[in-house]
Amino acid sequence: MVVAAVAADETVVDSAMSSTHKPIIEVRGAVKRYGEGDASIFALAGVDLTIYPGEYVAIMGPSGSGKSTLMNILGALDNMTSGKYFLDGIEIDSMDENALSIVRGRKIGFIFQSFNLIARTTALANVELPLAYQGIKKDERRKRALKALEVVGLSDRIDHEPTELSGGQQQRVAVARALATRPALLLADEPTGALDSKSTHDLLDLFDQINAAGRTVVVITHEDDVAARAKRVVRMRDGLIISDTLNKGRVA
Amino acid sequence: MNILEIIRFATRGLGTNKLRTALTTMGIAIGVASVIILIAVGNGSSKQIQSSIDRLGTNTITIMANRGGFGRQAASRNTSSKPLTVADAVALSDATKAPDIKQVAPVASTSATCTNGTNTSTPGTFNGTWPAWFEASNTSIAKGSYFTNDDVVQGRRVAVIGNTTATDLFGTSNPIGQEIRCGGIPFTVIGTTTVKGTTGFQDGDSLVVAPLTAVQRSLTGYNSLQSIVVEAKSAKVQDFAQTEINTIMDAQHKVKNTNNRDYRTLNQASLLATSNSNSSVFTVLLGVVAAISLLVGGIGITNIMLVTVIERTREIGIRKAIGAPKGAILSQFLIEATILSLVGGGIGVIGGYIGSHFKIIGIQPVIVPSSVLLAFGVSVLIGLFFGGYPASRAASLRPIEALRHE
Numbered sequence: 001m002v003v004a005a006v007a008a009d010e011t012v013v014d015s016a017m018s019s020t021h022k023p024i025i026e027v028r029g030a031v032k033r034y035g036e037g038d039a040s041i042f043a044l045a046g047v048d049l050t051i052y053p054g055e056y057v058a059i060m061g062p063s064g065s066g067k068s069t070l071m072n073i074l075g076a077l078d079n080m081t082s083g084k085y086f087l088d089g090i091e092i093d094s095m096d097e098n099a100l101s102i103v104r105g106r107k108i109g110f111i112f113q114s115f116n117l118i119a120r121t122t123a124l125a126n127v128e129l130p131l132a133y134q135g136i137k138k139d140e141r142r143k144r145a146l147k148a149l150e151v152v153g154l155s156d157r158i159d160h161e162p163t164e165l166s167g168g169q170q171q172r173v174a175v176a177r178a179l180a181t182r183p184a185l186l187l188a189d190e191p192t193g194a195l196d197s198k199s200t201h202d203l204l205d206l207f208d209q210i211n212a213a214g215r216t217v218v219v220i221t222h223e224d225d226v227a228a229r230a231k232r233v234v235r236m237r238d239g240l241i242i243s244d245t246l247n248k249g250r251v252a
Numbered sequence: 253m254n255i256l257e258i259i260r261f262a263t264r265g266l267g268t269n270k271l272r273t274a275l276t277t278m279g280i281a282i283g284v285a286s287v288i289i290l291i292a293v294g295n296g297s298s299k300q301i302q303s304s305i306d307r308l309g310t311n312t313i314t315i316m317a318n319r320g321g322f323g324r325q326a327a328s329r330n331t332s333s334k335p336l337t338v339a340d341a342v343a344l345s346d347a348t349k350a351p352d353i354k355q356v357a358p359v360a361s362t363s364a365t366c367t368n369g370t371n372t373s374t375p376g377t378f379n380g381t382w383p384a385w386f387e388a389s390n391t392s393i394a395k396g397s398y399f400t401n402d403d404v405v406q407g408r409r410v411a412v413i414g415n416t417t418a419t420d421l422f423g424t425s426n427p428i429g430q431e432i433r434c435g436g437i438p439f440t441v442i443g444t445t446t447v448k449g450t451t452g453f454q455d456g457d458s459l460v461v462a463p464l465t466a467v468q469r470s471l472t473g474y475n476s477l478q479s480i481v482v483e484a485k486s487a488k489v490q491d492f493a494q495t496e497i498n499t500i501m502d503a504q505h506k507v508k509n510t511n512n513r514d515y516r517t518l519n520q521a522s523l524l525a526t527s528n529s530n531s532s533v534f535t536v537l538l539g540v541v542a543a544i545s546l547l548v549g550g551i552g553i554t555n556i557m558l559v560t561v562i563e564r565t566r567e568i569g570i571r572k573a574i575g576a577p578k579g580a581i582l583s584q585f586l587i588e589a590t591i592l593s594l595v596g597g598g599i600g601v602i603g604g605y606i607g608s609h610f611k612i613i614g615i616q617p618v619i620v621p622s623s624v625l626l627a628f629g630v631s632v633l634i635g636l637f638f639g640g641y642p643a644s645r646a647a648s649l650r651p652i653e654a655l656r657h658e
């Protein structure tokens with residue numbers, strides 16, 4: 001792939017926010033290269049992105065533009081070939097695996113397109129899992145998991161295993177699991193990709209609610225109506241950010 | 253994240269695929285049990301040989317006539333071949349010529365059917381001998397008494413009988429003082445021997461022993477003896493006793509060429525050495541078979557552990573993505589492997605103990621404690637290593653790599 005010299009000059013930084021807050025996400029010169037030599041591909045070709053606490057950002061772009069790659073790096077699930085990443089002021093790119101697992105557990109809630117629930121494990125146990133890895137006591141854990149499941153409207157399904165739930169319900173369990181640790185940052189890679197319009201609508205309402213409660217939400221999507229719910233839309237192409245705009249209707 | 257929590261994850265992990273868990277456990281159990289049982293069989297067989305040799309008495313040397321051979325050896329044999337006689341036994345009893353010989357017992361054997369009314373019994377061994385035979389052959393008396401030198405001198409028709417013969421002829425009633433007929437000749441039972449058990453095919457308790465003179469007079473005639481049993485003073489001086497026997501017997505039988513004797517000697521010590529080495533070869537062979545079965549079991553565990561971890565790489569990715577530290581994941585898999593191998597190994601040990609209670613190919617297995625430890629230890633180590641290694645690799649992956657795994 002040719003690293004296109006598309007200048008990211010359309011980028012609009014929310015100056016009002018930058019003056020009052022420290023960024024929760026700060027990425028500088030993120031490069032992700034797959035493969036070696038001539039056959040190598042730049043999934044990210046030098047991305048700068050700053051997101052402030054409380055923002056609701058949608059990332060859009062054609063297939064293969066590097067959205068998932070960026071998201072995985074933001075979620076500390078993957079490493080960069082080069083670049084700097086600060087999450088809530090902490091430098092992530094130089095951390096070892098063990099320290100990263102703590103960051104993932106404490107700061108980030110990740111929602112996958114394919115749900116990624118643990119099979120043959122009840123909804124409640126799935127939601128409790130990240131809390132267990134944080135060493136939270138059983139009673140407290142149960143209380144928080146039940147609360148999170150209540151928020152996503154699944155109080156009546158807590159004993160169901162993933163195979164006994166619809167796609168929308170599974171995704172809501174995944175959201176509950178991401179919320180249970182009360183992360184500052186909620187990342188979702190095409191969370192509605194496998195859902196019908198009703199489930200999509202419910203999930204977006206949930207995201208609104210979560211964002212209204214003060215959490216930062218970053219969503220990858222292909223769908224304009226999903227992006228329309230966000231306050232800021234970042235567009236990517238060929239591993240670069242080509243536009244970064246505020247969603248006037250929402251912010252107002 | 254405390255250890256109890258991880259143990260809970262591990263048991264849940266095992267519970268999600270019960271069939272696989274059961275099969276792995278069974279593989280380990282069978283491996284462990286077979287090691288324990290096979291080694292116990294080897295050990296049992298050497299114990300059995302040992303005890304039958306002990307029973308024979310290790311200080312004894314048996315002299316037998318070298319007769320009835322064919323071929324080159326028989327043709328070139330000294331023509332003045334003499335049978336064994338009481339005179340030989342008397343000569344061997346000379347304390348100055350044979351200072352290392354404790355006692356001597358000439359034995360005349362026959363086969364005769366004994367009766368008591370309508371009950372009959374054909375003893376496997378029917379010996380006419382001297383009282384010294386009892387000690388030399390490690391035979392002791394359970395009830396009644398031995399016969400005496402006086403009985404021999406007088407040629408009294410008294411007999412000591414073995415347990416099998418006693419049961420055949422008298423059932424549960426007391427045989428002492430009763431009269432039996434052997435080959436038509438009446439003998440008064442004066443004692444029974446302590447139970448010896450069976451050696452190979454021979455029932456050591458199917459036995460009648462009577463004074464030599466009585467047996468010779470009424471059953472075998474005076475011509476020849478079956479054997480002469482010589483007891484050395486101790487196992488240490490057995491070689492000296494052997495030399496003394498050869499010197500005396502060569503003189504008695506006018507042997508010119510010591511490579512061509514008309515008698516041969518059977519040394520219990522050399523018998524012991526051979527059979528011991530035989531049985532240790534047997535034990536080693538069984539041990540090798542057992543080790544192979546443990547190895548096969550181990551490969552089974554390894555295989556299942558590998559499959560389990562590979563199959564669950566995605567799950568590992570999910571767990572890591574929601575904040576599981578590497579240690580927690582590794583511990584979970586290690587505990588799963590440990591539970592599997594502990595439970596499997598435990599069942600195997602129990603199975604081994606139970607299995608060792610049964611006779612296998614006529615051998616009563618005797619458990620070797622170190623084999624239990626070995627089998628159990630090896631199975632646990634295999635489980636830990638081969639469960640731990642792939643788990644550790646998977647736990648070290650970046651979550652995204654584990655998640656991409658299909």
Ligand SMILES: Nc1ncnc2c1ncn2[C@@H]1O[C@H](COP(=O)(O)OP(=O)(O)OP(=O)(O)O)[C@@H](O)[C@H]1O
Nearest residue numbers: 034035041042043062063064065066067068069070
């Ligand atoms: N593991 C990998 N190995 C090699 N190339 C990869 C790998 N993952 C992604 N890529 C490449 O990196 C580029 C960006 O992929 P990415 O998954 O980030 O795209 P995306 O924007 O999420 O696309 P989509 O909308 O289809 O999900 C693509 O060209 C892809 O082929």
Ligand SMILES: [Mg+2]
Nearest residue numbers: 067068069189
């Ligand atoms: Mg994608």
